[in-house]
Amino acid sequence: MTSVFTDAAPRSTPRLNLAGGGEAAFSLGSSWSLPSLSLPTWVHRPISAARATLVKSLVMTIAIAAILAGVVTVTQTSTAGATAISAADFAPAASSVPTMTAAAFTTAYAGDLAAAATALTTMSSSQVAQLWSELAPGYRALLITGHPAVIGNLEGVAYTDRATANVSRLAGLLADTEASYRSLTVSSDQVDGQADSAALATTLSRLDAIKLLADRYTPDAIAARLQPEYLITLQAGGSGPPRVAVAVGDVDTAAYVTVFVPGMNSSALELDDYLRGAKRIQTAAADSAVILWIGGHSPSALEVPSNDRAVEGAPLLAGVLAGYDAVRSAHGVVSQLSVVAHSYGTATASLALASGDYHVDDFVMLGSAGIPTEIGIDDLHVPAGRVYASQASADTLAGLGQLLSGRADPATSSWGATTFGSDGLTLGDGGHLGAVDGHNAVGSSNTDDRGKYLGPATESLYAIQRIVTGQADAVADLTTPGSSHQRASAPDAAGAGAGASTTSTTASASASAAALLATR
Structure with missing residues (x-):
């Protein structure tokens, strides 16, 4: 790839060896900062999911209004005086250690599991995957038990x-985390009778997130789940909620995997x-798996116009x-x-x-809130014709994100994506497949998910389920770049080819919609 992405903020963070596991920490300079806020004393009280969604929507509205009014300024990316970052800077670092057989590895680190775990973090994910598949089950179990923070986050290790x-x-x-929270409140009480509200809020958000995870992955909860889940990333470094990834379905064996x-x-x-x-996507095929990736620090509403968080997460x-x-x-x-x-x-994702x-x-x-303008469709390393975009008519926030950031709209015909x-x-x-009535991917409850991009029985979910399981031709509302907006032809149940009529296309598509409609 020849294009470069530039950012006005100075950066000193080195490239990461992404094959390495453990509690990797990083920080990036920001092109702006928010003032310190003193939070009210009731900040530690839990709120409902619905109220949390309402609060987030309110904060976002206020933030966007502040930007439009000029109260808050956002530094746009610029090539002037900036350090150019090539796409190669986002790639996993190459390994500098030789490939070892399982026998050689266990001999070299006999009696020293800590050194063995450390050695694994210096390898590429390809080296780790090959070695892990060859190690004896008992040796793998010792590494899992002895060094879970490394093995649990090590790319190349089997997901289970x-x-x-x-x-x-x-x-x-x-x-x-509970001990940290108690310590914080006690020490603050001894000083002035009031906890440091910002530190308290951060610690509480971490506590709430870890408790949610602990409750979700008890042995009983795991056993009762119809769709198996796997906590495949748990980066708990720092002070806020841990960064996580959860797989729905068996990633190790699935024929269709979606991130x-x-x-x-x-x-x-x-x-x-x-x-x-994620579970609605996974129901498209029994041999599919979906990885929900919340492994980066997502932006707040005020950070959306900046590319910083995308550069950090890529x-x-x-x-x-x-x-x-x-x-x-x-x-x-083969998947x-x-x-x-x-x-x-x-x-x-584009970066x-x-x-x-x-x-x-x-x-x-x-x-999409916009794709960095230095990234074109041909830079994505995705087969021609298999980059897709969709934006609902009621989704005004996506366009606002593109406008405020100066990033490109991938749903325009000039960008080159196939739209649905x-x-x-x-x-x-x-x-009938429902319309998306706003910007959100999901809501705050199963009922609130209706009308969201990944909500039950929406047109967008219907299309996604088919695209990620190799059935894009069955999507009845595709528009390829340069064509007029019309429904694509698709094989019917008898195997009719591209010449099938629109009526037979939508009829055959509706036959496969029964499973989707049943997810409501």
Whole structure:
């Protein structure tokens, strides 16, 4: 790739070895900062999911109004005086250590599991995947038990093993965070009778997130789940909610794997909400899996016009894609890999995809807040004709994000993506797919999910389910670049080819919509 991305903020963070596990920490300079806020004493009280969604919407509205009114200024990216960052800077770092056989590895680190775990973090994800598949089960179990923070976050390790390691850490993390919270309140009371509200709020958000994870992954909860879940990333460094990734379905063996990248204000605190959307995608095929990736620091509403968070998250996401590609290669798994991104997540995902060829088959953008203008469709390393975009007519915030940031709208014909509808569709048999009525991917509850991009029985979810399982031709409302807006032809049940009529296309599509409609 020849294009470069530039950012006005100075940066000193080195490239990350994304094959390495453990509690990686990083920080990037920001082109602006917010004033310190003194939070009210009731900040520690829990609020309902619905109220949390309302608060986030209110904050976003105020933030956008402040930007438009000039009260808050956002530094746009500029090539003037900036350090150029090439797409290669987002790619996983190459390994500098020789490849070892399992026998050589266990001999070299006999009796020293700590050194063995450290050695694994210096390897590329391809080296890790091959070595991990060859290690004896008992030796792998020792590494999982002895060094779960490393193994649980190590790209190339089998995903079920990573989940085992990460879940084993939750009780300890919860106890440590509860102790930190108590210590903070006690020490503050001894000083002036009032806790430091900012530190209290940060610690509380961390406590709430870890408790949510601990409750979700108890043995009983895991056993009762119809759709299996795996906590495949648990980066708990720092003071706020941990950065996580959760797989719905067995990523190690799935024939169809989708990585979903949400947008602004997404964190482990919203895990329940985003997982509902991920699960709806996964129901498209029994042998599919969806990775919900909340592994970066998503932007606040005021940060959306800046590319900083996308630049920060792109190498982490690239590592995830490279890691999966390594695992399936090491195990001889033939699969379709798709990336679905929403809102600001489309900027992060586009930068990650531009960093290298991870053999991604499809890229779907929903309500994009804009793609950095230095990234074109040909930079994404995705097969021609398999980059998709959709923006609902009622989604005004996506366009506002593009406007304020100066980023490109991938849903325009000039950008080159194949588009599909999100405004509702009546199928040939009279069945109806709902319209997306705003910007959100999901709501605050199953009921509130209706009318969202990943909500039940929406046209957008219908299209996504088919794209990520190799059935894009069955989507009844595709528009390819340079064509007029018309429904695409698709094979009917008898195998009719591209010459099938629109009526037969929508009728056959509606036949496969029954499963989708049943997810309501």
